[in-house]
Amino acid sequence: MSEQPPVKTHGDALENLLHEHRAFPPSADFAANAVAKPSLYEEAAAEGPEFWARQARSLLTWEEDFTETLDWSDAPFAKWFGGGKINAAYNALDRHVEEGRGDRVAIHFEGEPGDTRTYTYAQLTEKVKKAANAFESLGVAKGDRVAVYLPMIPEAVITMLACARIGAVHSVVFGGFSADALRSRIDDAEAKLVVTADGSYRRGKPTALKPAVDESLVKDGHTVTSVVVVKRNGEPVQWTEGRDLWWDDVVGTASAEHTAVGHESEHPLFILYTSGTTGKPKGILHTTGGYLAQTAFTHLNTFDLKPETDVYWCTADIGWVTGHSYVTYAPLVNGATQLIYEGTPDTPHQGRWWELVEKYKVSILYTAPTAIRTCMKWGRDIPGKFNLDSIRVLGSVGEPINPEAWMWYRTVIGGNGGKKDVPAPIVDTWWQTETGAHMIAPMPGVTATKPGSAQVAVPGISIDVVDEMGESVPNGSGGFLVIKEPWPAMLRGIWGDPERFKQTYWSRFDNMYFAGDGAKKDEDGDIWLLGRVDDVMNVSGHRLSTTEIESALVSHPSVAEAAVVGASDETTGEAVVAFVILRGSAKDDDDIVTTLRNHVGKEIGPIAKPRHILVVPELPKTRSGKIMRRLLKDVAEGREAGDSSTLADNTVMTQIAESMRK
Numbered sequence: 001m002s003e004q005p006p007v008k009t010h011g012d013a014l015e016n017l018l019h020e021h022r023a024f025p026p027s028a029d030f031a032a033n034a035v036a037k038p039s040l041y042e043e044a045a046a047e048g049p050e051f052w053a054r055q056a057r058s059l060l061t062w063e064e065d066f067t068e069t070l071d072w073s074d075a076p077f078a079k080w081f082g083g084g085k086i087n088a089a090y091n092a093l094d095r096h097v098e099e100g101r102g103d104r105v106a107i108h109f110e111g112e113p114g115d116t117r118t119y120t121y122a123q124l125t126e127k128v129k130k131a132a133n134a135f136e137s138l139g140v141a142k143g144d145r146v147a148v149y150l151p152m153i154p155e156a157v158i159t160m161l162a163c164a165r166i167g168a169v170h171s172v173v174f175g176g177f178s179a180d181a182l183r184s185r186i187d188d189a190e191a192k193l194v195v196t197a198d199g200s201y202r203r204g205k206p207t208a209l210k211p212a213v214d215e216s217l218v219k220d221g222h223t224v225t226s227v228v229v230v231k232r233n234g235e236p237v238q239w240t241e242g243r244d245l246w247w248d249d250v251v252g253t254a255s256a257e258h259t260a261v262g263h264e265s266e267h268p269l270f271i272l273y274t275s276g277t278t279g280k281p282k283g284i285l286h287t288t289g290g291y292l293a294q295t296a297f298t299h300l301n302t303f304d305l306k307p308e309t310d311v312y313w314c315t316a317d318i319g320w321v322t323g324h325s326y327v328t329y330a331p332l333v334n335g336a337t338q339l340i341y342e343g344t345p346d347t348p349h350q351g352r353w354w355e356l357v358e359k360y361k362v363s364i365l366y367t368a369p370t371a372i373r374t375c376m377k378w379g380r381d382i383p384g385k386f387n388l389d390s391i392r393v394l395g396s397v398g399e400p401i402n403p404e405a406w407m408w409y410r411t412v413i414g415g416n417g418g419k420k421d422v423p424a425p426i427v428d429t430w431w432q433t434e435t436g437a438h439m440i441a442p443m444p445g446v447t448a449t450k451p452g453s454a455q456v457a458v459p460g461i462s463i464d465v466v467d468e469m470g471e472s473v474p475n476g477s478g479g480f481l482v483i484k485e486p487w488p489a490m491l492r493g494i495w496g497d498p499e500r501f502k503q504t505y506w507s508r509f510d511n512m513y514f515a516g517d518g519a520k521k522d523e524d525g526d527i528w529l530l531g532r533v534d535d536v537m538n539v540s541g542h543r544l545s546t547t548e549i550e551s552a553l554v555s556h557p558s559v560a561e562a563a564v565v566g567a568s569d570e571t572t573g574e575a576v577v578a579f580v581i582l583r584g585s586a587k588d589d590d591d592i593v594t595t596l597r598n599h600v601g602k603e604i605g606p607i608a609k610p611r612h613i614l615v616v617p618e619l620p621k622t623r624s625g626k627i628m629r630r631l632l633k634d635v636a637e638g639r640e641a642g643d644s645s646t647l648a649d650n651t652v653m654t655q656i657a658e659s660m661r662k
């Protein structure tokens with residue numbers, strides 16, 4: 001058990017954030033041509049939820065208009081746009097074709113080996129219709145769940161939209177998760193169909209996905225009746241007759257005629273699992289109308305999207321919420337042209353991303369601070385070899401962006417290596433799997449941006465920073481980030497566990513959503529995010545639970561006890577560091593650390609493998625038996641351990657220090 005609430009101490013980098021005073025106002029030219037005007041904030045404040053009703057009607061095409069904007073009578077379970085009927089796939093596809101935009105490129109795809117495909121809106125619509133027919137022919141009906149375990153290839157987007165079209169609920173599982181993690185997600189959602197691929201390309205090598213699906217379905221008692229397999233890398237696969245089908249056989253031969261019918265505004269669109277403070281991942285549930293309205297609105301306004309001329313590129317994998325909201329849904333709903341890239345930024349060379357920006361004339365780039373810091377490490381000469389002049393807006397997401405990385409991003413990428421007079425504005429977007437869409441973000445033509453701060457609530461969103469008692473803190477003070485009013489893209493609950501939804505987000509403060517983040521208001525009232533205040537770690541912008549990794553470690557027969565902390569890391573934000581107490585004979589096993597790292601990889605996935613595993617004789621605990629992670633974090637970050645006076649046995653820290661020296 002952990003200390004409750006285990007408030008994290010923030011590293012020096014975050015302390016430095018608070019001494020940052022630079023601000024960059026938009027250029028007159030950018031402001032004059034911007035999609036978002038300052039009046040948006042006033043309109044949103046004056047209109048309340050009706051502001052969102054107006055956005056929902058202007059940005060989306062409804063089969064039946066809604067009759068009620070917001071029903072909050074069963075709080076915290078919100079209903080947005082009640083009485084309305086809408087089809088997400090129709091909004092992302094058909095309507096663009098019907099309205100004469102069928103020849104516009106929807107997706108430029110670039111595979112890691114350099115193979116390319118282009119889909120216009122008309123072509124993508126046809127593909128999705130075929131996939132919708134194929135899935136229906138396999139018995140998938142409205143409300144059924146479909147697990148998606150695919151690499152970053154167009155079929156991932158096609159599959160998600162085909163599900164949305166027929167009202168099936170997709171549950172995308174990141175390809176970096178293990179067979180065990182996939183199975184627990186299949187079981188929790190009771191998925192009928194799994195869509196996967198033979199594999200993918202990563203770092204120049206074919207990697208496999210299908211074997212993990214096979215392994216996950218070995219044990220009986222699952223709900224899967226079909227597995228559809230995209231051929232991506234041609235690696236040999238095992239085949240279960242009667243269950244497995246090649247995509248080309250079932251989708252390729254399906255009819256291209258399919259009429260999209262409207263689903264209720266609150267019809268479930270997808271489930272996406274994310275780590276919480278307990279061992280069991282939460283199935284975050286999102287529904288249709290409100291989610292589409294807020295994702296489309298923010299994509300348009302935060303990124304200043306001009307769909308006719310922009311080329312947008314979000315580097316996130318569809319396995320994460322960013323890939324749902326800002327790859328599959330909002331860009332297509334807004335009729336944008338986007339780039340999808342399958343592989344890693346350093347294959348075959350460290351300039352691959354910038355080569356792609358030059359090749360496709362990317363104008364809006366949305367990525368994560370960890371990627372920016374990695375590119376910083378590789379050096380500015382690498383992007384310097386490419387023409388990045390097309391870039392006009394830069395986005396950041398996933399974790400706080402330190403001012404150094406922000407300035408590098410601005411000058412080297414947004415300023416084309418200093419060759420541009422006016423570098424592109426950076427929008428730092430704070431949001432979560434649970435919020436569905438941007439919640440805090442500057443508007444590029446309105447806000448004077450500050451390096452390291454997400455700054456202001458999106459128009460129509462009510463954000464605050466409160467103290468322990470839930471009282472709003474004054475400017476210049478820090479506390480907990482909360483959301484005070486329901487928002488359209490908010491999660492509608494945790495799949496199958498309404499109590500856990502209330503408990504996790506709505507019990508800490510009365511009538512407020514508790515995000516789990518610490519934040520500070522500066523003297524201007526702008527918001528600076530300070531990282532998680534709970535047992536959730538953020539490694540390279542990916543959310544990992546300390547408890548989940550601890551459970552994985554103690555499930556190994558050699559481990560008696562385990563404690564996991566996130567230690568500050570220059571590149572990845574945080575790194576997973578585990579402290580373990582071994583059982584008897586395991587103490588003599590020289591390979592135990594490797595064994596345990598692989599075990600975590602198998603239980604959860606390679607992304608959860610601890611950077612360091614330290615074998616210790618004891619763990620620091622309070623008299624009531626709670627592990628004092630704070631002290632372990634000090635050790636993991638190479639500091640003198642802090643106040644240990646509440647330890648049951650205060651020799652423990654000395655014992656740990658001694659075992660470190662061995």
Ligand code: WT7
Binds near residue numbers: 516
């Ligand atoms: C957590 C949510 C939102 C998509 C990617 C992550 C952290 C996210 C920022 C930001 C500071 C950020 C928070 C949040 N986070 N964006 N711009 N500045 N922190 O989604 O996996 O649901 O994680 O990521 O700690 O709670 P997620």
